[in-house]
Amino acid sequence: MTFVKTKIGRRSFIRTSALAGGGMVVGFSWLASCKMTPEEVNSLPKEWFDINGFLKIADNGLVTIMSPNPEIGQNVKTAMPMIVADELDVDWKDVIVEQAPLNMDVFQRQLAGGSQSIRAGWEGLRMAGATARKMLKQAAAKAWEVPEEEITTSMGMLHHKASNKSASYGEMASAAVSIEKPDEAPETIEAPEEIELKDIKDFTIIGTDRKNVDGPSIVTGKPLFGIDTYEEGMLTAMIVHPPAFGLTFKSMNADEAKGMPGIKDIFHVNVYPEGAEKQWSDGGGIPELVAIVGESTWQCMQAKKALKVEWDGPSTLESTASYGDDLNKLLDAPVKEPARKDGDFNKAFNSAAKKIESIYSAPFLAHNTMEPMNFYAKVTDDKALLSGPIQTPEFLEKTVSSVLDMPLENIEIDMTRMGGGFGRRLYGSFGVEAAVISKKAKAPIKLVYSREDDMTQGTYRPAYKVKFKAGLDAENNLIAWYVKGVGTNDDLIFENRFPAGAVDNYLAEKTSLETKITTGAWRAPRSNFIAGAEQSFMDEVAELAGKDPIEFRLALFDRAIKDPVGDPEKNDYDPERYAGVLKLVKEKSNWSNSGDKARGVSAYYCHNSYVAQVLDLTMNNNQPKVDKVWCAVDCGIVINPISAKNQIEGGIIDGIGHATYSQMTFENGVPQQENFDDYRLIRNTEAPKAIESYFVDNGIDPTGLGEPSLPPVVGALANAMYKATGKRVYNQPFILEKEVVG
Amino acid sequence: MATYNLKINGKTQEIEVDPNTPMLWVLRDHFKLVGTKFGCGIAQCGACTIHLGDNAVRSCQLPVSSVGEQEVTTIEGLSENGDHPVQKAWLEVDVPQCGYCQAGQIMTASAFLKSNPNPSDDEISTAMNGNICRCGTYTRIKKAVKIAASSDQA
Numbered sequence: 001m002t003f004v005k006t007k008i009g010r011r012s013f014i015r016t017s018a019l020a021g022g023g024m025v026v027g028f029s030w031l032a033s034c035k036m037t038p039e040e041v042n043s044l045p046k047e048w049f050d051i052n053g054f055l056k057i058a059d060n061g062l063v064t065i066m067s068p069n070p071e072i073g074q075n076v077k078t079a080m081p082m083i084v085a086d087e088l089d090v091d092w093k094d095v096i097v098e099q100a101p102l103n104m105d106v107f108q109r110q111l112a113g114g115s116q117s118i119r120a121g122w123e124g125l126r127m128a129g130a131t132a133r134k135m136l137k138q139a140a141a142k143a144w145e146v147p148e149e150e151i152t153t154s155m156g157m158l159h160h161k162a163s164n165k166s167a168s169y170g171e172m173a174s175a176a177v178s179i180e181k182p183d184e185a186p187e188t189i190e191a192p193e194e195i196e197l198k199d200i201k202d203f204t205i206i207g208t209d210r211k212n213v214d215g216p217s218i219v220t221g222k223p224l225f226g227i228d229t230y231e232e233g234m235l236t237a238m239i240v241h242p243p244a245f246g247l248t249f250k251s252m253n254a255d256e257a258k259g260m261p262g263i264k265d266i267f268h269v270n271v272y273p274e275g276a277e278k279q280w281s282d283g284g285g286i287p288e289l290v291a292i293v294g295e296s297t298w299q300c301m302q303a304k305k306a307l308k309v310e311w312d313g314p315s316t317l318e319s320t321a322s323y324g325d326d327l328n329k330l331l332d333a334p335v336k337e338p339a340r341k342d343g344d345f346n347k348a349f350n351s352a353a354k355k356i357e358s359i360y361s362a363p364f365l366a367h368n369t370m371e372p373m374n375f376y377a378k379v380t381d382d383k384a385l386l387s388g389p390i391q392t393p394e395f396l397e398k399t400v401s402s403v404l405d406m407p408l409e410n411i412e413i414d415m416t417r418m419g420g421g422f423g424r425r426l427y428g429s430f431g432v433e434a435a436v437i438s439k440k441a442k443a444p445i446k447l448v449y450s451r452e453d454d455m456t457q458g459t460y461r462p463a464y465k466v467k468f469k470a471g472l473d474a475e476n477n478l479i480a481w482y483v484k485g486v487g488t489n490d491d492l493i494f495e496n497r498f499p500a501g502a503v504d505n506y507l508a509e510k511t512s513l514e515t516k517i518t519t520g521a522w523r524a525p526r527s528n529f530i531a532g533a534e535q536s537f538m539d540e541v542a543e544l545a546g547k548d549p550i551e552f553r554l555a556l557f558d559r560a561i562k563d564p565v566g567d568p569e570k571n572d573y574d575p576e577r578y579a580g581v582l583k584l585v586k587e588k589s590n591w592s593n594s595g596d597k598a599r600g601v602s603a604y605y606c607h608n609s610y611v612a613q614v615l616d617l618t619m620n621n622n623q624p625k626v627d628k629v630w631c632a633v634d635c636g637i638v639i640n641p642i643s644a645k646n647q648i649e650g651g652i653i654d655g656i657g658h659a660t661y662s663q664m665t666f667e668n669g670v671p672q673q674e675n676f677d678d679y680r681l682i683r684n685t686e687a688p689k690a691i692e693s694y695f696v697d698n699g700i701d702p703t704g705l706g707e708p709s710l711p712p713v714v715g716a717l718a719n720a721m722y723k724a725t726g727k728r729v730y731n732q733p734f735i736l737e738k739e740v741v742g
Numbered sequence: 743m744a745t746y747n748l749k750i751n752g753k754t755q756e757i758e759v760d761p762n763t764p765m766l767w768v769l770r771d772h773f774k775l776v777g778t779k780f781g782c783g784i785a786q787c788g789a790c791t792i793h794l795g796d797n798a799v800r801s802c803q804l805p806v807s808s809v810g811e812q813e814v815t816t817i818e819g820l821s822e823n824g825d826h827p828v829q830k831a832w833l834e835v836d837v838p839q840c841g842y843c844q845a846g847q848i849m850t851a852s853a854f855l856k857s858n859p860n861p862s863d864d865e866i867s868t869a870m871n872g873n874i875c876r877c878g879t880y881t882r883i884k885k886a887v888k889i890a891a892s893s894d895q896a
Contacts, residue, residue, distance in 0.1 A: 073840025073877050211836045218841035219832045219848060220824040221777015221817030228776035236771070261743070261760065297780075298760070298767040370781050370789060370842040370876045419779070419842025420876050451782045642836050646882065650839055653878030676786035676874065684870040687880035689863075 055088070055132050061156055061170045063090050066100040069121065070112040070391050071214075072421030073650075074706040075643040078213045079118060080125055082639055086205040087129025087198055090156040090169070097213045102393040102413040110415075112391040113426050113521065115607035115704025118639060122702055130195045139172050140165075200637065200699050209642035214417060226388035226416040229376040229446055235264060237437045237445040238300040240290040240309055241457045244669030245516045247313035249288040257292070257306040262299030264441070266292050266307065271429070271436050277402040281395035283427025283459040284518025291437045297448055304450075317669025318516055320363070320463070323488060326513050327465045330486040331359065335509045339495035342566045343505035345469075348480035352471025356544050360468075360533035362732040364488070364664040365461035365522055366679065371419020372454040375434035378444035379404065384411045384435055389418035389425055396428040400435045422654075423521035427459045455679060456671040460664055461522030462490040464529045468537040471505075476545035478502075478556065484509040485530065489519045492526050494572060497605065499538075501564045501571035502556040517666060523654065524707035527606040528714075529732075532659060535602040535715025540728065549601050549719065550586050554579055573605045577634050580696055581612040584632035588694050589614035597627055600719025604712035607704030609635040610696075613652070615688075615716035619724045623735060624717065626656055626688040631709060633693060636700035644705055648693040651709030657682025659714040660734045680733075746806055750775070751819025761807035766790045768806050769816060777817035777845045781874070788873030791846040792816050798853035817845035820852060828852045831890035839877035847873045851887045861891060 056064035065081035081097045102110055109120050133153055140158045141148035144165050152159050159166050200206075217224055242248065254266040272278060272287045290309055294300040349355060375388035384404060390396050393413045401408045418425060434447040449457070464487040471480035481503040485492030495508035522528060542552035559565075560575035582603045585591075591601070597616035604611055614630045629652050638644045661680040665672045673679040714732075722728045745758045750773065757772055766783075769775040769792070778801055781789030785800040792801045793815035820826045828851050838844045847870065854861070854869040861869065866887045875883065 073838075075839065209836075211833065212838055212841075214841060215833050215836065215838060216824055218838045218844050219817075219829040220820075221775070221845045223776045225776075225779075225842060227780065230771075230774050230776070296763075296767060296771040298763045298771070301783075368876060370779070370787065370840065370874065372780065418840060420840045422876075448780075451784075646836065646839055646879065649881055650878035653880055654876075657878065675784055676782050677784060681874050681876065682878070682880075683872075683874060684880045684883065685867045687867075687878065689881075691881055 055084070055128075057169050057173045061094050061168050062096060063088070063094055063156070063169070064096045064098055066098050068100045068107040068110055069117045070110065070393065070415045070418065070421075071099065072112045072391060072418040072425065074112065074115075074117065074421075074647060075212060075640065076112070076117045077417070078210055078643060079639040080121055081213070082205050082210055083118075083122065083125040084129040086203050087126045088133050089129075089153045089204075092205050092210060094156060099415055099417070102397060102415065104394050110393055112421055113423070115609070115706040115708065118702050119608060119704060126197050127195055130197050134195060136169050136172055140167060143172065206637065206639050207641070210640050212643065224417040225371050225419050226376065227371055227374045227419070227446075227448060229387060229416070231376065231378070231444055234376070234444045234446055235293050235295065235441065236297050236300050237291055237293045237434070237441070237447045238297070238304055238450065239433060239447065239453060240292070240304060240307060241286050241453065242311050243456075244311075244313070244317050245518070245666065246317040246669045247311040249290070250310040250312040252290055252310065253308040254290075257303040260299065260303045260306060262295035263303045264293045264295070264443075266290065266303065267440060269433070269436050269440060271433050272403065277399070279395040279399050281392040281427055282399055282429050282432065283520050284457070285427070285429030285432060286457065289433065291433075291440070293437065293441045293443070293445060301450065313669075319667050319669075320665040323463055323513065323515065324361075327361075327463070327486050327488075330511050330513055331465055331467050331484060333511075335484075335511055339493055339508040339510050340500055341507050342500070342503070345480050345482050345505045345507035348505035349469060349471040349482065352480055353474040354472040354476070354544050355469070356540055357467070357469045358537055358540060358730065359465060360536065360730050361465045362463065362529045362659075364463045364517065364519070364666070365658055365662055366455050366458045366664045366673070367420075367422045367424030367522060368455065368679065368681065369418070369420030369422060369424050372451055373424070373430040373449040374447055375431040376444070376446045377431075377434035377438035379435055379438040382406070382410055385414075386412065386431060386435060387414035387416060388431060388434070389416050389421075390428045390431055391418070391421050391423075391425040392428055396431045399428075399432050403432055404435060404439060422523040423525065424459065427520055451676070452674045455674055458664070458671075459518050459520035461525075461528065462487040462519040464490075464492050466492060466530060466533050468534070470537070470541045470544075472541070472545050476547065478541060478545070480505040482507045483534070486511055486513060488513050488515040488517060490526065492530055494526065494530070496570050496572040498560070498573055498575075498578065499556055501566060501568060502560040502575070504565055506565065516669070523651075524606055524710045527604065527707070527711040528655070528658075531602070531604040531606070531711030532655075532714025532718060535604065535712060536718040536728070538715075539600070539719045539722065550582060550591060553582060553603060557582070573610075577610045577696070578603060578605055581610045581632040581634050584694055584696060585612040585614050585630050588632065588692065589630035598720045598724030600716045600721070600723060602712040602715030602719065604708070604715070606711055607707050609633065609703045609705060609708040611708045611712050613709075613712050613716045615713065615720050617717070617720045617724060619721075624660065624721050624724070625686075626717070628690045628692070629688050629713065629716070631691065631693045632696070633705075633709065634696040634698065635705050635708065636698065636702045638695050639702060641695070644695065645693045647705050648709040649691045651707065652691055652713045653682060653687050655710040655713035656688070656717055657686070659717060659732050660686075663733050663736075744807065746809070748806070748809055748814060749811070750814045751816060757806070759806055761805060763806050765792065765801040765804040765806055765809060765814065769801060775816050775818050779842055779845060781843065781846070786874075787843070787846075788850060789843050789846040791849040791873065793849060793853055796853060796856055798850045817849060820848065826852060827893040828855065828886070828890040831886040831893070834889060835882050835886040837879050837882040837886050839879055843873060843875045847875065847883055851883075851890065855887070855891055859891060861887070863888070
């Protein structure tokens with residue numbers, strides 16, 4: 001049994017009120033209860049009632065559970081309610097899931113990012129279910145006049161064995177309402193200060209395959225996504241943004257475009273007026289844009305072509321090619337302070353029996369969510385209603401409040417299912433744009449980016465370079481390791497990750513190059529490049545040492561377990577769990593027997609989870625064709641295996657695809673890729689034929705899963721390509737075999 | 743502007759619109775059939791795939807004026823109760839992640855299986871190559887098409 005502090009206000013209660021449909025609302029007011037009086041709670045819309053998990057229990061036994069976090073395809077909309085339902089002890093088939101709106105008074109961390117929804121939500125969600133169950137037991141004890149500890153639950157039913165009494169959760173909620181007197185405060189049952197959580201071996205829903213709750217709506221084309229929003233009286237808006245990074249709005253001629261069919265208005269907008277308080281989530285938000293407002297999307301697209309806008313700025317802007325030179329200079333320039341230093345790298349390297357040095361690079365990448373950026377906004381004098389795909393609704397609300405000069409409580413934000421996130425929708429400037437355009441147009445609008453807008457006004461994955469050096473002693477032991485990372489607006493290195501702690505003489509350095517090309521988090525930030533580079537270099541070092549790549553890595557983990565270098569508390573990984581996934585994938589892939597395939601291995605830790613992969617490929621016309629990937633994962637308790645495997649498979653295909661085919665380049669500030677005809681994404685025939693995923697069963701609290709399978713696969717791919725061709729690939733995208741960033 | 747009588751999902755519907763308007767926007771903006779998705783607008787991603795007669799076509803490149811008498815089927819009209827063998831296979835395999843591209847994938851797969859009811863694995867992959875899935879559900883898509891092919895009605 002696990003006991004946790006419930007963090008629930010003492011005024012929490014079971015409050016019941018009749019629903020139009022005849023069901024009962026059982027509200028459990030959580031953290032918010034310290035702020036809300038019962039009267040205030042009563043006046044809230046029913047769907048907004050609760051916290052940390054909102055439960056509506058109908059008298060027929062149906063339970064509605066709110067899913068608090070944004071859904072970007074990571075499937076938290078299924079997994080988070082599964083956790084609540086398990087502790088509540090109901091049958092999953094009786095559960096209806098609803099997406100919660102933004103309500104930071106009530107919910108915690110309504111953000112999709114860093115693969116943390118489940119990890120951060122785990123305890124709170126369990127508590128939500130367990131406390132609800134406990135309070136239903138309390139209600140039953142009152143109603144039946146029996147001791148609460150004698151009451152048991154199973155699958156949505158309350159039982160008292162001695163008196164042979166039973167009631168469904170719904171019936172008990174109904175009974176509670178019938179004793180309520182109209183003029184008095186609702187029947188109050190205080191939430192316990194401490195709550196007993198299930199033993200993990202008693203889970204009935206967690207750890208079982210539960211299909212995507214939106215699956216039936218997805219395969220029948222129901223409106224789910226922000227771009228599917230069509231409200232009465234709504235107009236469509238599109239934008240024209242500067243064609244190059246570094247330019248600003250100068251003037252426009254909209255005479256022809258304004259006269260085109262369906263066009264209501266065209267105007268210049270100042271999205272972030274002077275004094276407006278921006279949040280980190282505004283990312284690459286462009287201050288000044290031109291907005292086109294019209295009746296339909298197609299009409300706006302036509303007007304956009306006819307519109308003439310002039311832009312101001314220097315004649316020479318930044319280019320990808322020059323970044324290459326600048327990043328090379330940074331790689332060679334001394335840094336003020338090392339990020340981490342153990343022993344004396346230079347001394348050990350200089351005296352090493354064998355030495356190796358390599359540089360790896362990767363280009364900018366666009367996120368390219370399949371659903372382009374869009375947002376619905378209805379802004380009136382005193383209210384703003386926003387709805388759309390956003391990973392950071394809390395921060396969008398703050399910026400909108402500042403930009404519109406409107407108090408937070410007058411702004412409502414609804415979260416729609418997102419057609420992909422990958423980090424792009426952390427940066428919600430498009431939501432701010434929608435609000436500003438709606439206000440100026442004095443109409444509800446849905447802002448829609450064209451694919452070209454989406455790809456050329458990105459918050460890109462930075463371009464990176466990394467230099468590694470390693471030295472071996474006469475017995476082929478790794479005695480010196482150096483890493484220096486540089487990137488555009490980002491310094492790349494996690495200095496306390498492996499192999500820090502496993503090498504006596506270790507030196508990590510990092511620095512960044514400031515650029516006007518806006519960059520930000522892209523699925524598994526930094527890890528998405530450094531993992532592949534590091535694991536590729538690790539194979540180079542293993543080969544120099546004449547050792548098997550897996551045995552070489554295991555020996556280093558063994559060192560970090562038995563005799564860690566430096567302060568082991570500083571090391572940002574657990575070497576035993578790291579070694580565990582490597583051993584598991586070795587066994588599952590039958591490592592030493594690769595048949596006629598070229599085989600590579602890789603292991604990486606990020607987002608609190610450990611992943612090791614073995615990848616088989618054949619080269620076909622000089623192009624890698626991945627046959628199979630085996631993947632071992634330690635992310636603690638797996639909530640929903642069928643969906644967890646989907647995340648693993650998706651991350652692997654995403655990683656292989658971008659490392660092999662994709663790049664974003666710039667010339668004089670102008671993005672050179674605008675759409676999927678010149679930006680290559682991995683397609684069906686290029687995906688692995690098979691992926692097998694295995695999870696370590698260790699009962700540890702769950703950690704991240706949306707990102708960790710992506711970073712290492714780039715290393716496994718590079719290592720297998722080396723096996724196949726005898727030539728190591730250092731620069732992404734691998735098919736070009738040349739440096740894109742320089 | 744011109745007036746068209748379009749046969750969409752078994753119903754004839756009248757619309758007055760610019761003849762160049764792509765069916766994608768006729769379906770979405772005018773008829774609120776939003777299952778057909780906007781992805782790229784240049785027939786590269788397949789998110790907007792619909793059926794014109796028995797053929798899978800990219801509705802973003804199909805002007806409304808070229809449809810004429812042909813039957814248009816969208817994801818909403820693929821089956822009455824979401825029980826087309828391809829839809830059922832998609833649910834069985836639990837294909838979607840974000841789900842945005844899946845209507846297009848399903849429309850491509852269902853037209854393909856009509857013309858090739860017993861495809862090989864390579865034929866499935868090749869047939870599905872025009873539909874991008876940014877989440878990378880390709881291995882599940884292949885599996886689901888295979889399952890749909892092995893069911894009687896596909």
